Amino acid sequence: MKQDISSLDDIKLLVNTFYGGVQEDKLIGPIFNNIIQDWTPHLEKMYTFWQTVLLGDHTYFGSPFPPHAKLPVQPEHFERWLFLWRSTVDMFFKGEKAEEAKWRGKAMAEMFMAKISYFRERQTKPLI
Numbered sequence: 001m002k003q004d005i006s007s008l009d010d011i012k013l014l015v016n017t018f019y020g021g022v023q024e025d026k027l028i029g030p031i032f033n034n035i036i037q038d039w040t041p042h043l044e045k046m047y048t049f050w051q052t053v054l055l056g057d058h059t060y061f062g063s064p065f066p067p068h069a070k071l072p073v074q075p076e077h078f079e080r081w082l083f084l085w086r087s088t089v090d091m092f093f094k095g096e097k098a099e100e101a102k103w104r105g106k107a108m109a110e111m112f113m114a115k116i117s118y119f120r121e122r123q124t125k126p127l128i
């Protein structure tokens, strides 16, 4: 029977498997692989991000949005991201934290896409 997400090892399993899938994905893999030369620091940062969000151990002190601001992404890319995220959560875990992980992923994806669109519109608008 599947357990809920409850430890840093659980977070590592989730993050490692998820980004393994991301790297292989034909749609979003290249976007990540073009920017990330060394995956180790990115994975380590993402452990702290999800550890902070899901377990309440405050180990992440960054700003999540800035690296996404100018990415060449559309809603379909975030939909794929979300599909992979949800599938990975469901592959290993079941429970309140697992639901929260999926919910937070969706909320962040929606927020990122809205902000990206907002900045794109502003930049293409004529000054007068």
Ligand code: HEM
Residues within 6 Å of the ligand: 028, 031, 032, 035, 036, 041, 042, 045, 046, 049, 062, 063, 064, 065, 067, 068, 071, 073, 077, 078, 081, 104, 105, 108, 109, 112
């Ligand atoms: C298609 C969608 C996405 C793409 C292409 C993408 C891509 C990236 C890239 C290229 C970086 C910078 C990595 C580096 O320079 O080492 C990054 C960082 C990050 N991403 Fe995403 N991302 C996506 C969606 C998301 C979502 C939905 C979340 C939140 C749940 C998220 C959370 C983060 C965080 C927390 C960081 C680290 C920010 C920091 O530097 O502190 N990403 N992402």
